[in-house]
Amino acid sequence: MSHQLPVILFLLPLFAAISMPVVCLKHRHWCQPISVAILAAMVLVSILNLHNIIHHGEVRYVFSGWAVPLGIEWVADGLASVTLVLLSGLGLLGVVFAGRTSPKALAGRIVHYYTLILLLVSALTGIVFTRDLFNLFVFLEVAAISSYALVGVAGGRALFAAFRYLVLGTLGASLYLLGVSYLYAVTGTLNMADMVDRLPFLLHSKALVGGLLFMFMGLGIKMALVPFHAWLPESYTYAPESISPILASLVTKVALLAWVKIVYWVLNVPVVIFGVPVLLLVAVLGALAAVIGASLALAQRDIKMMFAYGGISHIGIILIGIGQGNQTGFAGGVFYLLNDAVMQAGLFFLAGVASCHYGVKTIDDIGRVRKQAPWLTVSLIVLALGMIGLPPTGGFFGKWYIILGALEAGSYVSVAAVVLSTLLTLAYFVKLFEAIFRQSSTGLDVQYGEIPLPFKLALGVTSATIMILGLFSSPIVQMLLNHALPPGL
Amino acid sequence: MVDAFSAVFQRPNFLAFVLIFLWGFYIMVTRYNLIKKLIGLYLVQTSVIYFLVSISAKEGATVPILLSTTEPVQAASYANPLPHVLTLTAIVVGIATTSVGLALCAAIYRKYGSLDEQVILERLE
Numbered sequence: 209m210s211h212q213l214p215v216i217l218f219l220l221p222l223f224a225a226i227s228m229p230v231v232c233l234k235h236r237h238w239c240q241p242i243s244v245a246i247l248a249a250m251v252l253v254s255i256l257n258l259h260n261i262i263h264h265g266e267v268r269y270v271f272s273g274w275a276v277p278l279g280i281e282w283v284a285d286g287l288a289s290v291t292l293v294l295l296s297g298l299g300l301l302g303v304v305f306a307g308r309t310s311p312k313a314l315a316g317r318i319v320h321y322y323t324l325i326l327l328l329v330s331a332l333t334g335i336v337f338t339r340d341l342f343n344l345f346v347f348l349e350v351a352a353i354s355s356y357a358l359v360g361v362a363g364g365r366a367l368f369a370a371f372r373y374l375v376l377g378t379l380g381a382s383l384y385l386l387g388v389s390y391l392y393a394v395t396g397t398l399n400m401a402d403m404v405d406r407l408p409f410l411l412h413s414k415a416l417v418g419g420l421l422f423m424f425m426g427l428g429i430k431m432a433l434v435p436f437h438a439w440l441p442e443s444y445t446y447a448p449e450s451i452s453p454i455l456a457s458l459v460t461k462v463a464l465l466a467w468v469k470i471v472y473w474v475l476n477v478p479v480v481i482f483g484v485p486v487l488l489l490v491a492v493l494g495a496l497a498a499v500i501g502a503s504l505a506l507a508q509r510d511i512k513m514m515f516a517y518g519g520i521s522h523i524g525i526i527l528i529g530i531g532q533g534n535q536t537g538f539a540g541g542v543f544y545l546l547n548d549a550v551m552q553a554g555l556f557f558l559a560g561v562a563s564c565h566y567g568v569k570t571i572d573d574i575g576r577v578r579k580q581a582p583w584l585t586v587s588l589i590v591l592a593l594g595m596i597g598l599p600p601t602g603g604f605f606g607k608w609y610i611i612l613g614a615l616e617a618g619s620y621v622s623v624a625a626v627v628l629s630t631l632l633t634l635a636y637f638v639k640l641f642e643a644i645f646r647q648s649s650t651g652l653d654v655q656y657g658e659i660p661l662p663f664k665l666a667l668g669v670t671s672a673t674i675m676i677l678g679l680f681s682s683p684i685v686q687m688l689l690n691h692a693l694p695p696g697l
Numbered sequence: 698m699v700d701a702f703s704a705v706f707q708r709p710n711f712l713a714f715v716l717i718f719l720w721g722f723y724i725m726v727t728r729y730n731l732i733k734k735l736i737g738l739y740l741v742q743t744s745v746i747y748f749l750v751s752i753s754a755k756e757g758a759t760v761p762i763l764l765s766t767t768e769p770v771q772a773a774s775y776a777n778p779l780p781h782v783l784t785l786t787a788i789v790v791g792i793a794t795t796s797v798g799l800a801l802c803a804a805i806y807r808k809y810g811s812l813d814e815q816v817i818l819e820r821l822e
Contacts, residue, residue, distance in 0.1 A: 342786070353790075353794060356798075363804060363808065367801055367805045367808060368817060370801055371798065371801045371802070374797060375738055375798070378738055378798075379722075379725070379738065386745045389749045389780075393752045
């Protein structure tokens, strides 16, 4: 039974998504409770799965009995299981939050809206578990198509943002597929574990380099790495309030995880191709993304835009950790990834509450409502501590391990990039707080009243999780070091 | 130089792939009309699919169905079915993406009354 858990985790949201249009055709108000129930069940199963993996080691699942190089293989290792707890948890929070914020204009189409959310969650689950390069492509595209539709679902400005996202995202997917077909042409296999054995003899092959480059460019677009980030800020800013937390916290992070899997599980670091160490490339691109993303965030006045660029810079910080090629850096990078997912969700929940309940969109307006918005202010302070990376939040310990890893690898440029991006993050939060606390709360003619329970829940749980990740950072990182490291590191 | 050229022309399928890919990419980058952008995108997708099919082509090979159950299997006489299966999936994915793209175009046209990117950007302000 326990070795079936990864597949159960995938099938739960998938079946719910497929049956949703049938079950809820007559009863629209059932959609949200059913989604909440399914995702809550998924959280429980994923915790059970993580418990299993820690105590009994990784689970390898082969579909319909076809042995490994022929069949599609799924592996639930430590990394995948930890990510899945987070993924299902944030999905659940997102759906709870969506109950109060889903766009009014949807009316009857609300059924499809929840269908797409569940489909997105199931596709992301597939990306996390799969060890087959083509299977990964299919799930990337299912996740991407659901995201395009979800961004554009409410109409308005989001339509154009969604179209841009679609064009760039599909280009990325095509490049990834091209890379996969190159690798398939060279190695004759699509299974990651099988490819590992064949690659060492092919490091001089130009097709291999080309294939890896195309795959990296494709996934770079999906994870919004800096030169390819243009689609992200607009689509997350104009997407419906209930959608941007789910997209911002999960989609880019899971694409990054797919790339981590390819670098560490297929390429089997430390590999040098044509004189270029692959990991160095990852770390340098990460450093660029960390600094450029944070600088761009500093220039924004719209809070969602600011948070979106903040997310882009944090993708860079995670890549710096992953690219150090030692255990500390890798564990730090993965820990920071978990943190960043929670922080991004929290930030976009906050922006959603600010715009839904208080009608506030820019940083100049937040000051107006400060006195009436205790939940907003407190969670903003916690999130800011996490984003800047001050103890006792998880953000601090993530950056701490990443810097330790960089020092261990002797890469002082990476340390400098993390520190610089931290300073820039501090700068844009100072700008935010300055706008909030400078205003002497004049013009309080509107009474907003108490915010509803789902909003409190979303803000409270994300803020608390950031604190908990910080307070329990050492057992979590120890667990990552014991169970989530790639082979040969 | 001559070697490089002859190497290229010995593999016309790769040449065709590169041309279709770049043609699609060029359309995507230079055209302002959203439908034309989608057409360019579709060309890019199709070129990758074409590449995947063309690398699996094998001269003198037959469909991957066992010809005889008594003789041992001669792998060389069968075409590799896997790239074709991948291609089918990739085509389905491509159709789904294109249809979502067209649906977005329709919604954009209804809202802004134009499919020209520059006109839409003006009306967004």
